[in-house]
Amino acid sequence: AVHRIAVIGGDGIGPEVIDQAIRAAEVAARKHDGADLQWAKLPWSTAYYKQHGRMLPEDGWDQLKAYEAILFGAVGDPSVPDKITVHELLLPMRRKYDQYVNLRPAYLFAGVPCPLAGKKPGEIDMLVYRENTEGEYAPVGGNLYPGTENQIAVQTGVFTWKGCERILRAAFEAARKRPRKKLTSITKSNAQVYGLGLWDDVFHAVRKDYTDVDSGSLLVDAAAMDFVRKPESFDVVVASNLFGDILTDLSAAVTGSIGLASSANINPTKKFPSMFEPVHGSAPDIAGKGIANPLAAVLSAALMLDHLGLAQSAAAVRAAVAHVLATGAVRTPDLGGSATTTQMGDAVVAALA
């Protein structure tokens, strides 16, 4: 079968890491599922913006709908405000295509130095389900008396029953399929009684349908603490947009490197394309040096293969990454080595062959 995938490398290290992800996914898909991946590289980025005055062409959002999936690098550049790069491409994509599930696994691979004392490989193994379309990221707010000492800014988080329910159900479904069948719902409803109070109410309604899952609630501050104290106690974690953002940088940190943190922005209805991107950003400080760790992008491509129904290829990519990390011969600087982005990609491809 043929799968058509849009590739938006974006800015900074985005294109560098995505190139390696493409190689790995292609080899795996052909070998393990006999599938043919076809890539359409789209130059949408800060450079594109500087030339055209917009992050993507006028019909860009329509163009993208022709693809089954989007492989995304990163956007963001010091020379252009995030209000443009992030707010005209990444964040609207999540909402326009209703990619309401942001799945971010965190796994402590063998061979990866862990900043926490005494953790064993495989001991940290969680899936964070981050709500991806509403909540604290709603583009709702404004300013009064701007630029004066009387300035007041409001930023409104908007939570809907439907929005809370669908992410909670997605997380419960995932928990049900895992050996530990455990789910932790994160809020800060002792302080944010309206928005996250609703989340808690929906949680209590939904969990009634999942009595086989060991589910509970945790406040975000306590969760942040426990991600450090006992990350092994988490299985599936479900959180709002903002808390999911914070907690997944934390889960990346405790599993060794943001250079290994992958994510899937999924529209489960498949009405619109889903998007797959490393959790890390464009990292302008190391862009162009060829030293970025491509494994977060490679693992994001594995999540994409899963979404395309190519489960064997996805598993093969993950196994190849695990193998490369375990042998430890090839390591980018974030993992304490001096390998290049391409060498790391080569190692994955070799492990797949």
Next chain:
Amino acid sequence: AVHRIAVIGGDGIGPEVIDQAIRAAEVAARKHDGADLQWAKLPWSTAYYKQHGRMLPEDGWDQLKAYEAILFGAVGDPSVPDKITVHELLLPMRRKYDQYVNLRPAYLFAGVPCPLAGKKPGEIDMLVYRENTEGEYAPVGGNLYPGTENQIAVQTGVFTWKGCERILRAAFEAARKRPRKKLTSITKSNAQVYGLGLWDDVFHAVRKDYTDVDSGSLLVDAAAMDFVRKPESFDVVVASNLFGDILTDLSAAVTGSIGLASSANINPTKKFPSMFEPVHGSAPDIAGKGIANPLAAVLSAALMLDHLGLAQSAAAVRAAVAHVLATGAVRTPDLGGSATTTQMGDAVVAALA
């Protein structure tokens, strides 16, 4: 001199740990500053609520104004919603008395097991300045179509120029007095452009007055990661109400125990009393067992002594705590030992004597 202090032990382990804090503060103040601390114990708590239908008497807020400081344990009980315990006592206190500086130090003491690999005592040493009266904790929001599938909840963060400026200035003043003179301002203004966009604008305006301070901005997700990867890189950190809450549970975790995390809720104008409380909550699971670590409360009392102008006593309490932790003979369960709350208090008092 005589100092009159209101004591609200509150719920759970609150009264247990506060008792030890009182002992230590009293001994230190008498010995090192010749000061006499007079304590007025107020029974305001969940038990009080169950009896009187309110968390504090009708004139409670006026009563408290007669004191120079408030030593606070914790509120919260599984049998009563946080909407009452937290929202009718703790959170309004911070706002009513305009305690806009929430100062939360995090220090890795010798003798305390650190969950991070390879950190040395003293290597982690930060002061978090948390905005304490507005932002994401503003009691602003509501619900439409409650209890139905059409429910929509909004939670509005309210940020003012004045509110941002005063906490930023307090943090810059503190940074200026520290050897490293470093300040990190935390936002998530790439996603929350209105509220935290204002914060960033004020930060850029205020830092012009502090060119002797090495100041910079960090996104909250990156900060959470760096609190794990390189906590030693932080000196003074300044954050909004919500981000300060999350990051200080994290800074407590990386410095070994929430049982050591102290806080000061300060009104720098002294127009209203300031309040001093451990960062931990009422911990119903261990309440009444006499095993809670009182050192967070003891260190909070030290912050209170500072506020009362009893700097030598404050330093003595901190030194006593450091001594007790370093010798390691007496340790509560959170630190890996089996000492009781009282034994830990005894050890501090002995070290002070």
